Amino acid sequence: MRIADTVPLFLGYCHITKKLSQHTIKAYDGDLRTLTSSSTLTDDLYSEFLSNTIHNWLTNSDLKPATIKRRIATLKVFSRWLVKTKYIRTYPDDALSITVKLPRRLPRNLRTSEMKRLAAFSSEKNSEEKTEDREILTSRKEWDRATAKLSIEIMTLTGIRVGELTRVTPLDVDHAGRRINIQGKGNRERRVFFPDQVTSARIRRYSENAKRRFGSCEERALLVNGLGRDASEQYLRRIIRAYATEMKVERRVTPHMLRHTAATQLLEAGLDIRLVQKLLGHASITTTEIYTHVADYHLHQKIAKVNIRKRLENNR
Structure with missing residues (x-):
């Protein structure tokens, strides 16, 4: 099975089993649309694919740090599901152990x-x-x-x-x-x-x-x-x-x-x-x-x- 083929299955799991809100599922869908790899889903290929994908995000000046941080959080949830469903054997900790620092900004409130x-x-x-x-x-x-x-x-x-x-x-x-x-x-x-x-x-x-x-x-x-x-x-x-x-x-x-x-x-x-x-x-x-x-x-x-x-x- 290809990596991209598992995304609809994951979204279905979020909707039917986890009963997540449509807002959350829509956000997951948007973040995972970038996973268009035609590679066969194996531990090594998946880990390598994640590393390359995250590297491309980090070097893309058009992406805000908050967007990258959210996307990585989505990949962590998705990867845990892949392990749970036995599509992969081990969680790709090395590829996902990246910390994205956000600029500290105070919330904007009204006077x-x-x-x-x-x-x-x-x-x-x-x-x-x-x-x-x-x-x-x-x-x-x-x-x-x-x-x-x-x-x-x-x-x-x-x-x-x-x-x-x-x-x-x-x-x-x-x-x-x-x-x-x-x-x-x-x-x-x-x-x-x-x-x-x-x-x-x-x-x-x-x-x-x-x-x-x-x-x-x-x-x-x-x-x-x-x-x-x-x-x-x-x-x-x-x-x-x-x-x-x-x-x-x-x-x-x-x-x-x-x-x-x-x-x-x-x-x-x-x-x-x-x-x-x-x-x-x-x-x-x-x-x-x-x-x-x-x-x-x-x-x-x-x-x-x-x-x-x-x-x-x-x-x-």
């Missing part, structure tokens, strides 16, 4: 002033929202706007990923407990919470408008596009970016920035990092720890702005 422009953190009795409810039923543009606002509010308050948000159905929302059941990465389930009944009321109102506009369907996603179809990640990215532009936020706003913002806000408010890890669905706390650096960075900025030394010198 408080930017969040105030984007998020409708106002009283539930806001008359503007009541007017908007009526327009939603007839205007496609207003539907997109309302979907963008609710998406921003949910992601900022809970820190969920945009892919997770697209999979939420009305049945996943527990209004009494003010929580949402989430199907996260690796099919790991968790719960996220919103702090008060305001978000709950806005979710109810959005669902009622969807029902009036598109008909009742409990299996439909919580967020839908202007045609009544399940909102995709691309759709949410587009309408959030458009809404941010409308609100005169100069930076390009992405759903992941909202997730970063939620994590940073929670840590700055004093929430234990272990609880933030659980809320965000991180498998390792080292992933969550990056946000402590963001909080420290802002603390450093505030301390520099206060400049205690100057205050003391001026008051001698």
Whole structure:
């Protein structure tokens, strides 16, 4: 059997046996499409093929380190499956024992002033929202706007990923407990919470408008596009970016920035990092720890702005 012939079998295993999300399977598929070797699958040939493939990636200036690191991670999962299914006898540790260092970059989160422009953190009795409810039923543009606002509010308050948000159905929302059941990465389930009944009321109102506009369907996603179809990640990215532009936020706003913002806000408010890890669905706390650096960075900025030394010198 050729190396390339095993890729569809591996993807089928991920889908049927492991029940991985379509997002993960799509990512694996994209990374493994480069494995087009017609070589017979033997231990020596496979190890040599991996070494050459990774060398080509590392010397390709068009590939970012993060892309190479992800591709190697995919090869490790794929190779372990090859050993498990006895297509090869030994795991190619030498070929895959390469460490790709990533430049240390702090997550981009939104400033408080930017969040105030984007998020409708106002009283539930806001008359503007009541007017908007009526327009939603007839205007496609207003539907997109309302979907963008609710998406921003949910992601900022809970820190969920945009892919997770697209999979939420009305049945996943527990209004009494003010929580949402989430199907996260690796099919790991968790719960996220919103702090008060305001978000709950806005979710109810959005669902009622969807029902009036598109008909009742409990299996439909919580967020839908202007045609009544399940909102995709691309759709949410587009309408959030458009809404941010409308609100005169100069930076390009992405759903992941909202997730970063939620994590940073929670840590700055004093929430234990272990609880933030659980809320965000991180498998390792080292992933969550990056946000402590963001909080420290802002603390450093505030301390520099206060400049205690100057205050003391001026008051001698």
